[in-house]
Amino acid sequence: MATPPIVIATGTTVGPFEGQSPLAKDFDLIAGDLTLGQASFELAERELMNSACLKAMQKAKRTEKDIDLFIAGDLLNQIITSGFNASLLGLPFFGVYGACSTSMAGLGLGAMLIDGGFIGTALTATSSHYSAAERQYRYPTEYGNQRRPYGQWTVTGAGAALLTTQGKGPRVTHVTVGKMTDFGVKDPLNMGAAMAPAAADTMLRHFADTKRMPEDYDLIVTGDLGEFGAEILRRWIKETGGLELGIRYKDCGAMIYDRVKYPQVASGGSGCGCSAVVVFGHLFREMERGRYRRILVIATGAMHSPTSVMQKQTIPCIAHAVAFEFP
Amino acid sequence: MATPPIVIATGTTVGPFEGQSPLAKDFDLIAGDLTLGQASFELAERELMNSACLKAMQKAKRTEKDIDLFIAGDLLNQIITSGFNASLLGLPFFGVYGACSTSMAGLGLGAMLIDGGFIGTALTATSSHYSAAERQYRYPTEYGNQRRPYGQWTVTGAGAALLTTQGKGPRVTHVTVGKMTDFGVKDPLNMGAAMAPAAADTMLRHFADTKRMPEDYDLIVTGDLGEFGAEILRRWIKETGGLELGIRYKDCGAMIYDRVKYPQVASGGSGCGCSAVVVFGHLFREMERGRYRRILVIATGAMHSPTSVMQKQTIPCIAHAVAFEFP
Numbered sequence: 001m002a003t004p005p006i007v008i009a010t011g012t013t014v015g016p017f018e019g020q021s022p023l024a025k026d027f028d029l030i031a032g033d034l035t036l037g038q039a040s041f042e043l044a045e046r047e048l049m050n051s052a053c054l055k056a057m058q059k060a061k062r063t064e065k066d067i068d069l070f071i072a073g074d075l076l077n078q079i080i081t082s083g084f085n086a087s088l089l090g091l092p093f094f095g096v097y098g099a100c101s102t103s104m105a106g107l108g109l110g111a112m113l114i115d116g117g118f119i120g121t122a123l124t125a126t127s128s129h130y131s132a133a134e135r136q137y138r139y140p141t142e143y144g145n146q147r148r149p150y151g152q153w154t155v156t157g158a159g160a161a162l163l164t165t166q167g168k169g170p171r172v173t174h175v176t177v178g179k180m181t182d183f184g185v186k187d188p189l190n191m192g193a194a195m196a197p198a199a200a201d202t203m204l205r206h207f208a209d210t211k212r213m214p215e216d217y218d219l220i221v222t223g224d225l226g227e228f229g230a231e232i233l234r235r236w237i238k239e240t241g242g243l244e245l246g247i248r249y250k251d252c253g254a255m256i257y258d259r260v261k262y263p264q265v266a267s268g269g270s271g272c273g274c275s276a277v278v279v280f281g282h283l284f285r286e287m288e289r290g291r292y293r294r295i296l297v298i299a300t301g302a303m304h305s306p307t308s309v310m311q312k313q314t315i316p317c318i319a320h321a322v323a324f325e326f327p
Numbered sequence: 328m329a330t331p332p333i334v335i336a337t338g339t340t341v342g343p344f345e346g347q348s349p350l351a352k353d354f355d356l357i358a359g360d361l362t363l364g365q366a367s368f369e370l371a372e373r374e375l376m377n378s379a380c381l382k383a384m385q386k387a388k389r390t391e392k393d394i395d396l397f398i399a400g401d402l403l404n405q406i407i408t409s410g411f412n413a414s415l416l417g418l419p420f421f422g423v424y425g426a427c428s429t430s431m432a433g434l435g436l437g438a439m440l441i442d443g444g445f446i447g448t449a450l451t452a453t454s455s456h457y458s459a460a461e462r463q464y465r466y467p468t469e470y471g472n473q474r475r476p477y478g479q480w481t482v483t484g485a486g487a488a489l490l491t492t493q494g495k496g497p498r499v500t501h502v503t504v505g506k507m508t509d510f511g512v513k514d515p516l517n518m519g520a521a522m523a524p525a526a527a528d529t530m531l532r533h534f535a536d537t538k539r540m541p542e543d544y545d546l547i548v549t550g551d552l553g554e555f556g557a558e559i560l561r562r563w564i565k566e567t568g569g570l571e572l573g574i575r576y577k578d579c580g581a582m583i584y585d586r587v588k589y590p591q592v593a594s595g596g597s598g599c600g601c602s603a604v605v606v607f608g609h610l611f612r613e614m615e616r617g618r619y620r621r622i623l624v625i626a627t628g629a630m631h632s633p634t635s636v637m638q639k640q641t642i643p644c645i646a647h648a649v650a651f652e653f654p
Contacts, residue, residue, distance in 0.1 A: 002444075039638075040638055042634055042635070042638060043638070069504060073422075073424065076632065076634070077404045077405070077632040077633070077634060078404070078424065078426065078630065078631065078632035078635075079424050079630075080630070080632045080634065080635045080640075083507060083630035083631075083643055083645075084630075084635075084640070084643060086507040086630075086643070086645075087507035087508075087509050087630075087643040090506060090507070091506065092504035092505065092506050093504070093505065093506060093507055093645060094423065094425070094432060094436065094504060095400075095423060095425050095432070095630070095645075096421065096422060096423055096424070097400065097405065097406050097422040097423070097424045098421070098422050099405065105421060105422070109421065109436070112439075112440060112443060112445050113439060113443070115443065116439060116440070116442065116443020116444065116445065117329075117443065118439050118443065136634075177396060177419035177420070177421060178419065178420065179413075179417060179418065179419050179420060180410060180413040180414035180417070180420055181414075182414050303405065303406075303407070303410035303411075303413075303414075303422070304405065304407065304410075305403065305404040305405035305407045306404070307369055307403070307404060307407065307463075308369070308405075308407045308411075311366075311367055311369060311370070313407075313411070316410055316411060316413070316414040318410075318413075318420060318422075
């Protein structure tokens with residue numbers, strides 16, 4: 001960016017299970033139950049995103065009048081969570097879809113439109129809801145299906161970020177747009193393996209484009225590869241890129257749950273809300289607390305649908321990277 | 328735009344029924360049947376978009392190496408048509424979703440990212456397929472349902488546009504991003520009525536922002552309101568905006584089919600492909616032929632899903648406007 005836009009405030013809302021997260025103290029709002037008082041899980045997800053958006057606006061002391069554009073996307077068909085929230089906010093709206101990479105797709109686009117001089121302030125948001133996602137993508141939760149060790153648990157959570165040109169907060173210095181990467185994985189229950197090559201491709205292109213190295217970051221974090229996917233990525237970067245990520249590399253999906261206490265989450269968290277709440281909630285506060293000065297977030301997404309899986313298609317994946325710097 | 332990006336080439340592919348369109352001579356490719364030789368309608372739609380993209384690249388004598396970014400979206404869940412095409416092209420990719428407004432959402436975003444200096448060349452695309460859309464949104468086509476007079480027929484078609492900084496073609500001078508507009512319509516079979524207020528809102532904001540009037544355009548065209556929706560819009564603009572659109576106003580949905588010969592299309596065409604093939608195929612050629620110098624395209628989209636309709640939610644709509652000028 002010529003003049004890096006600044007994330008002046010964020011809002012994060014999570015479900016009750018995510019309220020047990022080791023990172024929970026960094027989330028703004030924790031819902032008491034999965035319905036948030038709504039008649040359906042889809043309406044509950046709408047409420048999740050709405051509360052995250054309002055929280056970000058409230059913290060920055062901004063109203064809808066101060067915001068030029070809302071950019072959002074989510075996992076539900078036709079991104080209805082985002083659409084209805086755009087309707088509630090009454091702001092000009094671009095809908096985006098990058099599966100679980102949506103958090104950084106939206107934020108990256110917002111940053112470019114600000115730096116390009118088209119808008120002054122953008123609100124970007126994304127969300128996912130365990131129960132709404134399970135019944136759309138997988139099985140009715142009533143079946144009580146167990147996850148395989150490499151399976152992941154959809155995060156109930158929403159994150160919103162308010163970006164503008166003046167203020168205090170993490171600055172968006174670089175955006176590396178993802179390419180679809182397809183290594184032929186067809187198992188929708190093994191997302192980490194499908195998405196790891198996309199994260200690796202974006203990471204290596206980011207280093208090549210920016211002439212940076214892993215050592216230039218205090219933290220490199222992927223969206224939601226989970227523990228297994230993160231291990232694939234780590235080895236891949238070493239074998240194909242010759243780079244050791246070491247302890248500066250983490251994964252939002254592996255971070256969000258206490259996987260010893262709650263083994264049902266298997267390899268970790270997933271869903272659009274996963275990287276959104278971990279980055280906007282936890283990591284940005286860690287930056288404020290002085291723990292990290294410069295971080296690279298690589299949000300990963302699996303771009304399949306239940307229809308494409310039933311038609312025996314592969315699962316092409318994408319990863320969008322955004323570099324943040326706290327001055 | 329500070330330096331209006333130029334649409335140097337477009338590609339349009341349509342299905343056999345659209346091959347009977349009064350505008351058919353302006354479409355690049357007409358498929359012989361609805362399957363395009365593929366095993367499913369979803370795979371056929373993928374092929375539609377792919378052929379439109381390749382056609383645009385071929386006409387401009389560009390390959391993937393000359394293109395910095397692919398921006399696309401479509402009606403299928405999780406925009407799989409666009410995702411798989413991004414995978415085929417191997418380009419950096421942003422997925423967008425604006426229902427039938429996607430053609431102008433993608434093109435508008437691409438133009439801003441070029442004018443902002445982030446990329447040099449963008450390929451934008453969108454598509455819809457009658458049979459894939461019907462079975463996802465409405466009823467199995469085997470039922471042989473008849474449309475109500477205000478119903479619309481999903482266009483089988485894909486349009487792609489190649490945008491860059493140098494060359495000959497329509498220039499993108501203005502983008503007006505849509506706001507969600509919700510007047511409480513709940514009938515998913517009456518899209519024109521749901522979308523007309525969104526088109527009106529964007530049109531009036533466009534005139535206010537740019538200090539232009541309808542007379543400044545040789546043609547103002549909405550995405551796919553159909554005959555009934557277009558009539559609602561025309562009256563709305565007169566009653567709330569005090570403006571007479573007159574004969575300079577048309578609607579892509581009302582233009583694409585011969586509604587006398589094929590009454591089954593009812594109020595006209597719809598779907599992401601509708602405005603894409605009419606604008607990229609027909610209208611841009613009319614500009615080249617000297618019929619229009621300056622046009623305003625307002626692509627409209629209904630941001631519902633079958634789930635939101637079944638949960639008795641309203642249908643919020645959006646419309647994105649892009650102004651084109653042929654030098």
